[in-house]
Amino acid sequence: MGTESFDVIVVGLGAMGSAAAFHLARDGARVLGIDQFAPPHTMGSSHGESRIIRELYYEHPMYVPLLQRAYTLWEALARDSGTPNLLRTTGGLFMGAETSAVVRGVRRSAHDHGLPCTVLDREALRQQFPQFSVPESFVGVYDPRAGILDPEACVRAHLTLAQHHGATVHTNTRVLNWNETTEGVSVETANGTFKGNRLILAAGAWTNALLGERALPLTLERQTIVWFDPPGSPANYEPERFPVFLGEFSDGQLVYGFPTLGRGWKAAVHYQGESVATADGLDHTADARDIERVRTAVARMFPSLWHARVREAAVCLYTDSPDLRFVVGALPGSLRVIVCSACSGHGFKFASVMGEALAALAMGNSPSFDFTPFDPGRFS
């Protein structure tokens, strides 16, 4: 082991790395993917049955073209991997006061990109979505393309197809160190040292552990997700009758959730997680306090949740950048190393298009979209 040379070595095969490995292998590159675990796994940021995908992006209109490409690529992945439920369209309801960041942001993205967007006043909200119990000040904006990605299925499909196209994959192999010279890159693991032309670091919450002295200003949040019994008649919370949702309260708290899937009715709080220093040694057990924190927040919209049985809970990590924008591009001062991380709690839906862009960058081509807003050098 260790003598073969690769065009690109991808470290981290979660959401981003698995997508990059797939695009590289499909485009004919000699690619090696390495992960310390066996993805999909529950130790990082890409597990838990569901991720929201939405087109009318409240965070900024600049994400919309990326999302449109991401949808196309997810649909292709579902088809090519024979996984029809990888992406399910349920519609999405985004709620808050007229002046909230969520409602204003959704409307701005719809307006700037000429996309359909239905605004529901409180009475229309009550009539069309009686499952929600929202404050008087709330309105809703409906995104017809919003839906659910199955994160484990997405990672599995990207990895399976990457290998089908010739990628070499080493799981349960931790990268201990990496090095860059004018000749190429080398990656040291307990199982040997591998050489390549370019390196993609897609290590999620472990990014700074791998960057060492070149660490970026990233922070980690420990997040709890909880599966409850549905907070009302189960039929009203099925994917055919209930949308994915996100609500912003006047104190800034953001609460989101999904229709009932196999593991129950899942909901959580966006941001406001406990700050942690490293991903290693993280407590992955959600305790009663973690669960009650989620219940208290989500019950603001679903009062009967106070009596709902908890079926399951899990812990997951956000890796946040200071501006909550992603970090994608050349590592500052490097010609051969590309970093992709800090998806700041909203990156999963972009993984398909990120994989395509990472593959282009690693092969010395220009990605089809402008990634300068995500340049890792913007913090220096």
Ligand SMILES: Cc1cc2nc3c(=O)[nH]c(=O)nc-3n(C[C@H](O)[C@H](O)[C@H](O)COP(=O)(O)OP(=O)(O)OC[C@H]3O[C@@H](n4cnc5c(N)ncnc54)[C@H](O)[C@@H]3O)c2cc1C
């Ligand atoms: C609770 C929760 C809910 C979320 N909800 C949404 C949502 O609804 N919609 C959305 O779009 N996004 C959402 N996100 C964000 C999204 O899931 C993440 O942005 C995305 O999964 C990050 O993917 P990643 O590839 O960067 O990290 P990961 O998937 O964690 O992959 C990193 C990989 O690197 C590997 N690795 C690290 N260090 C090493 C090493 N030294 N050697 C070898 N391998 C290594 C790890 O083992 C891991 O497999 C959510 C995140 C969480 C935690």
